[in-house]
Amino acid sequence: MSKIPFRVSPMLATLVEEPFSRKGWVFEEKYDGVRILAYKEGSKVTLLSRNGIDRTSRYGAIAAELATLDADALLLDGEVIVFDFHHVSRFQLLQQGKGKAQYAVFDCLFKNGKDLRREPLASRRRVLEQAINSSAGAVRPAARLAGDGIAAFERATKRGLEGVVGKDPSAGYVEGRSRSWLKVKANQREEFIIGGFTAPGGSRRYFGALLLGAYHRDQLQYVGKVGTGFNDEILGSLHRRMKELKLAKSPFAYGVNEKFATFVSPQLVAEIAFTERTKDGKLRHPVYLGLRDDKPAREVVQ
Numbered sequence: 001m002s003k004i005p006f007r008v009s010p011m012l013a014t015l016v017e018e019p020f021s022r023k024g025w026v027f028e029e030k031y032d033g034v035r036i037l038a039y040k041e042g043s044k045v046t047l048l049s050r051n052g053i054d055r056t057s058r059y060g061a062i063a064a065e066l067a068t069l070d071a072d073a074l075l076l077d078g079e080v081i082v083f084d085f086h087h088v089s090r091f092q093l094l095q096q097g098k099g100k101a102q103y104a105v106f107d108c109l110f111k112n113g114k115d116l117r118r119e120p121l122a123s124r125r126r127v128l129e130q131a132i133n134s135s136a137g138a139v140r141p142a143a144r145l146a147g148d149g150i151a152a153f154e155r156a157t158k159r160g161l162e163g164v165v166g167k168d169p170s171a172g173y174v175e176g177r178s179r180s181w182l183k184v185k186a187n188q189r190e191e192f193i194i195g196g197f198t199a200p201g202g203s204r205r206y207f208g209a210l211l212l213g214a215y216h217r218d219q220l221q222y223v224g225k226v227g228t229g230f231n232d233e234i235l236g237s238l239h240r241r242m243k244e245l246k247l248a249k250s251p252f253a254y255g256v257n258e259k260f261a262t263f264v265s266p267q268l269v270a271e272i273a274f275t276e277r278t279k280d281g282k283l284r285h286p287v288y289l290g291l292r293d294d295k296p297a298r299e300v301v302q
Helices: 060-067 091-095 121-131 149-159 232-243
Strands: 011-015 026-030 034-041 044-049 073-081 102-111 139-141 163-167 176-185 189-197 210-216 219-226 262-264 269-273 287-291
Touching: 026 149, 034 060, 034 102, 044 060, 060 073, 060 102, 060 139, 073 121, 091 287, 102 121, 121 139, 149 163, 189 219, 189 232, 210 269
Parallel strands: 011 176, 102 139
Antiparallel strands: 026 163, 034 044, 034 073, 073 102, 163 176, 189 210, 189 262, 189 269, 210 219, 269 287
């Protein structure tokens, strides 16, 4: 009874450029955290990232709280987050271990012997709310915004949220990218691949800036460099990881004009905030937010 007979890859929202509204759709807060699938099988809880890495020990307090839920078997989908003082989720705080990690749950795929993946989202949402009703506080339902998508986007923008996810409440749960879930970003932040770094200048140690890229037609395209958002600890930690990935030549297809650059194998994924892109695709005013170990580099595309 307590065994969940399958493992899943998460359902992913499709990015759209403009805010929208659709009759009957629901709109949820887009969190700035780490996607986690939670498997509760009896008293055992396993937390897996979107690429299957076991994060149970990293988020032990959340796992412990999930273990106390009444359901014998439960599969939840959500995001591990840390809120700032304005109750806005911040990936930097989560990565740096600052603040209380919480689990914002937006889906339930299995409960007590019943596979819910073909059930409509509206039904799955009711099940998850009932399942975590007794939670002590670190596990919560994902926040719903205004029923109108445009109003939800305006609210997200005013609050400084990452964005909005619109969902078709009649749709089942499917693995991979789907247009039944559509996301629109209120603030510009994306994942990029680290392909190298520049030499440090002045009093800075380890490196000056990271060289960033994303794949387009199997070629790593250079999108610019980021030199802000680091402290000494982050600089040292990143430099140690990059030293192990050094390459003799650039992994970028073209466009890097850095005389004293050191190139690395394109394996590390960084989350970057920026104001906009230039006409030639470069990032304006980029800021480093942290490494993403829950997303394979090959999924970072233009």
